[in-house]
Amino acid sequence: MPVDDPSGEVTRLLKAWCQGDARALERLAPMVEQELRRIAGRYLREESAGHTLQPTALVNEAYLRLLDWNNVEWRDRSHFLAVAAKMMRRILVNHAIARQSQKRGSSAVMVSLVEAESVPVRTHDLIALDEALVSLANLDERKSRLVELRYFGGLTSEQAAEVLGISPRTANREWDLARAWLFRALST
Numbered sequence: 001m002p003v004d005d006p007s008g009e010v011t012r013l014l015k016a017w018c019q020g021d022a023r024a025l026e027r028l029a030p031m032v033e034q035e036l037r038r039i040a041g042r043y044l045r046e047e048s049a050g051h052t053l054q055p056t057a058l059v060n061e062a063y064l065r066l067l068d069w070n071n072v073e074w075r076d077r078s079h080f081l082a083v084a085a086k087m088m089r090r091i092l093v094n095h096a097i098a099r100q101s102q103k104r105g106s107s108a109v110m111v112s113l114v115e116a117e118s119v120p121v122r123t124h125d126l127i128a129l130d131e132a133l134v135s136l137a138n139l140d141e142r143k144s145r146l147v148e149l150r151y152f153g154g155l156t157s158e159q160a161a162e163v164l165g166i167s168p169r170t171a172n173r174e175w176d177l178a179r180a181w182l183f184r185a186l187s188t
Contacts, residue, residue, distance in 0.1 A: 014074035029063070032080065036062065039085050042154050043092055053095055062087045078155070078163045082145075085153035093130045100127065132185040136178065142166070143178040150175060 010031055016024035040055035040062075065087050074080050137144035142164060149160040161171035 010077040010080070011074075014076070014080055018071075018073055025067075032077070032084075033059065035081055036084055036088075039081065039153055040088055043088055043152060053092070058088055058091060061091050065091075078159060082149055082153060082155075082163050086148055089130070089148065089152050093126060096126045128186060129182075132182050135185060136181060139181075140178075143174050143181070146171060146174055147178045147182065 010028065013024045013028040013031070017028060036059045037055050040058040043058065044053065044055055062084050066084065069083075072083070133144050133147060136147070145164060146160055149155045149163055150157070153160075155163065157171045157175060158168045160175075161168045164171065166174075
């Protein structure tokens with residue numbers, strides 16, 4: 001799961017894109033697409049088999065939202081992937097909330113029995129995890145971001161530490177604390 005950019009090409013293109021170079025985005029997209037698909041696949045593997053979003057649709061939606069972020073000053077590839085992972089998490093949570101709302105009938109949309117059976121059982125789990133991460137962020141933003149980077153983004157401890165500007169040892173210690181906190185929060 002490489003997040004490194006040894007040649008600096010992705011970082012250079014990100015900075016050029018920030019400065020308004022539309023061609024930089026055209027060259028950047030294929031370079032990060034595989035990593036974004038990996039992140040999307042990781043998210044969707046956590047969902048049930050009947051999930052209505054596919055990795056390609058999730059990546060495309062994230063791309064569309066990233067295009068609106070004109071004034072972001074991208075530091076490097078890891079920063080970009082961390083923001084993309086957070087964006088995909090938001091898309092999935094919004095999708096899960098909409099599906100749950102549909103399932104409960106609040107949107108008054110008629111669905112067939114076949115469609116009703118395909119509503120993911122894990123929708124509630126994703127929403128609960130998101131709520132727990134929001135609560136954790138209120139207590140300790142860095143631990144919440146660390147979970148997001150490690151669990152949702154698939155970054156290693158070292159990569160997440162680099163994104164957060166902390167040592168890998170601190171990242172490991174905070175990862176253990178955050179996991180314990182989330183376990184307790186999700187168990188109650």
